[in-house]
Ligand SMILES: Nc1ncnc2c1ncn2[C@@H]1O[C@H](COP(=O)(O)OP(=O)(O)O)[C@@H](O)[C@H]1O
């Protein structure tokens with residue numbers, strides 16, 4: 001237990017320099033894109049009053065060296081102050097809140113569903129290696145693995161929304177009360193298409209990797225030894241084989257969640273899903289630099305947290321990684 | 325003495341993409357109650373697969389395709405899987421060759437022992453199982469059993485892991501123990517300790533032992549009877565003493581020549597050539613391509629398994645005319 005706590009502390013401390021690196025990089029890129037005041041001025045079409053202008057100069061610490069300005073930005077950041085959105089003139093932090101939730105709710109439900117379906121399929125496939133069903137499963141998985149989400153999204157929208165007209169093609173919820181009058185059903189109907197696309201792609205990753213690891217693990221003597229001690233086959237498969245096969249994949253699932261968050265602009269834009277990715281595209285088109293910066297920082301932080309969670313789960317599952 | 329385990333004409337094949345690997349192709353084995361029976365042969369000759377077949381845990385794509393296995397009067401091959409599971413661990417147990425991979429790296433020693441103790445046996449409470457696990461650890465002469473109980477396999481030495489694997493096999497005091505090359509992957513000094521431990525445990529737990537090895541030295545040290553297998557078939561079977569002094573199969577003679585001897589400063593000879601491909605094995609006697617005494621009939625006809633004398637059997641066309649050299 002002591003080693004587990006030690007490991008957690010090490011992982012958390014390790015996040016600090018990574019966090020600083022990521023936010024500094026984002027901040028410098030964002031600044032290279034343009035001076036926020038000029039952009040605000042553009043938005044006001046030259047009618048920006050002088051006193052507001054001076055306030056903005058002080059607010060953004062214009063004229064200071066970029067590193068000093070980064071420190072101010074960081075200071076604000078840890079107080080959840082991400083500046084003002086240029087398009088809505090509201091604090092970026094309060095705008096982003098609901099978007100984070102909308103993105104997470106899509107991403108996490110897809111991941112959970114992919115694990116729920118993927119684990120039994122991978123087990124079945126590994127235990128029936130080279131059978132017809134195994135070959136079919138592997139083929140479908142390879143297809144999903146090599147397909148970009150936004151492309152699959154467009155195909156799905158074409159089939160289910162335009163051709164079959166059974167599911168909504170965009171947004172997370174209807175603008176007006178749907179004819180069946182039930183908002184929960186309405187949300188689910190909107191979730192189905194983007195979630196299916198995302199689940200399919202993650203499912204493909206999970207099945208491909210888990211099947212491969214299971215085939216390796218099932219050859220190990222500890223599996224035979226567990227069978228030889230009289231355990232039920234189910235107990236051996238779920239207690240020993242699955243746990244050993246999935247542990248190294250935890251890292252990859254964590255990374256793929258990160259990649260999936262980073263790839264959210266493509267998928268969310270295809271479905272006009274009002275999450276971080278979609279809003280990122282909107283803000284970038286409107287040259288709303290504080291919002292773009294804010295979203296980038298939040299996505300980076302989410303990726304960091306996903307990685308930390310991954311490391312912790314891994315450390316919890318595998319005693320060998322705790323020692324270092 | 326009566327037979328505890330009787331294997332007759334066992335056939336276990338692996339249906340691989342490259343072809344059907346006839347890993348065990350007609351092995352017969354009589355193990356008597358209370359004895360230490362050696363199963364010897366070069367690596368790849370089907371010893372492990374024989375043990376796995378008796379326990380009915382042959383991994384895919386392997387399958388038992390023929391033969392009969394009776395244990396203590398029960399026909400194991402016709403048992404339902406649920407009933408067979410109750411035999412595993414409680415009547416027949418097995419220790420594997422590689423202690424590094426035979427313990428699950430993700431669970432503590434204690435968890436794995438308790439799991440074995442409570443398999444099909446939920447009437448034992450967790451606390452009782454814990455006490456039993458600790459006493460098993462003392463049985464296999466592990467110091468500080470309380471501390472080891474909470475350790476993970478990667479924190480232990482190879483010798484200690486093998487002792488723990490042995491403890492797990494003994495968890496429900498089986499009648500028959502298969503020890504599959506239990507010391508092959510250990511240092512020489514540790515090997516001797518583990519073999520001595522196995523001798524003591526066999527006596528204390530009143531077990532019958534089938535010791536699998538490719539090392540004739542260990543056979544001499546540990547067993548009273550022995551079955552020699554070559555390429556998935558039995559070539560000779562006898563009391564250990566008889567086999568060493570009066571071998572009747574050329575393969576046995578070759579194995580004996582390959583034993584390093586401390587008392588003779590003779591060059592160590594290995595058995596010349598390689599074990600044959602088991603997908604497409606040689607015709608006739610499978611040993612004929614490597615046999616210095618092979619004649620035409622050996623290539624053409626499979627030899628019968630004949631009785632040389634009481635308790636001594638051989639599968640060789642020429643056993644009557646050859647006078648082979650055993651240990652002198
Ligand atoms: N899982 C498997 N798939 C295919 N062939 C196997 C498998 N396990 C064992 N075999 C084959 O069975 C033969 C006998 O193996 P084994 O019983 O392990 O030999 P031994 O224990 O005598 O060294 C070998 O030729 C090996 O290639």
Ligand SMILES: [Mg+2]
Nearest residue numbers: 371372421504
């Ligand atoms: Mg073997």
